Amino acid sequence: MTQHPDPPATLADVARRAGVSPATVSRVLNGNYPVALDTAARVQRAVTELSYVVNGNARALAAATSDLVGIIVNDVADPFFGLIASGIQDETGGTDVLAIIGNTAGAPDRELRYLTLLRRQRARAVVLTGGTVDSPDHLRAVATQVSALVSAGTTVVLCGRPPLAGADHGPLAGVSTVDFDNRGGGQALTAHLIALGHRRIGYVAGPANRTTTKLRVLGHQDALKRHGLGGTDCPVVSGDFSRGTGESATAELLRQRPDLTAIVAGNDTIALGVCAYLRSQGRTVPADVSVAGFDDLPFSADAVPALTTVRLPLIEAGRTAGRLALGRQLPPPGGIFPVPAELVVRASTAPVRGI
CATH class of the missing domain: 3.40.50.2300 (Response regulator)
Structure with missing residues (x-):
């Protein structure tokens, strides 16, 4: 029976043997990206053990794309x-x-x-x-x-x-x-408001099905639970990450709890809408209602009043x-x-x- 030689080893074979990604193997072989010394040694050992030979045509094609x-x-x-x-x-x-x-x-x-x-x-x-x-x-x-x-x-x-x-x-x-750290930032923001004496805190969230929204709301709720707060005293309304949501959601929050003393917004753009609606109703920020955002976008420091927020670099x-x-x-x-x-x-x- 004719013996067929084993197919030549591929870059993916080397990656599996070395326990790294194919991209890491490429970096080691090309020698133009920083790779940890122990990782490079594992890759070179796998190359030797598998008798891997770089395919020149494939390398040229990869370089071209x-x-x-x-x-x-x-x-x-x-x-x-x-x-x-x-x-x-x-x-x-x-x-x-x-x-x-x-x-x-x-x-x-x-x-x-x-x-x-x-x-x-x-x-x-x-x-x-x-x-x-x-x-x-x-x-x-x-x-x-x-x-x-x-x-x-x-x-x-x-x-x-x-x-x-x-x-x-x-x-x-x-x-x-x-x-x-969206969750940690959300917790710090609400804890700040609680430290100022706020106990009826509304929240205007972004889209309910987004991971960013979920984590920021969870942080908010962490701080509330830590201080025995929540429930109907601290309603949450969701929308999108827009100024329009800030306005419409604030109207709904105040319908549910007209005595809110603070509102947290899911981002700074929402916070602008929150402030705009409060002004339209004759309420002053922060004398009547404190407002906070998230992200520290470039306009946040220039808003009137300047926004308390969470800074992400x-x-x-x-x-x-x-x-x-x-x-x-x-x-x-x-x-x-x-x-x-x-x-x-x-x-x-x-x-x-x-x-």
């Missing part, structure tokens, strides 16, 4: 996403890569379609920004797409959204996450994501780069009258 970085955002007109994208492009602008922005308009099917298109284009890197739909089916579909991208050699970075779960329910292998987070995407920064331990949230107290919050 590795100049694309995809940045996926929910709303390119929202300053939150614009600042993150700006930070990413700060890192890609002086290189030989082309960074493009895919705007999903919050549609989960469009997010998946962009991932498919970027995989077809053999993108060098993909950065998914901001929260996503908090649906097990959608999250599994995204994880499947991302796993396929990583296996094909694409670097994938999440910026401002929770880590994706792999089959073992831990963080998806080969993916770096620049993780905002959006541009620097984008830069970190860009460096990770291009291999200029080593992936963090466990694949997660935590970004702290900082409480910024300004003139829109004050003690309850009489306290």
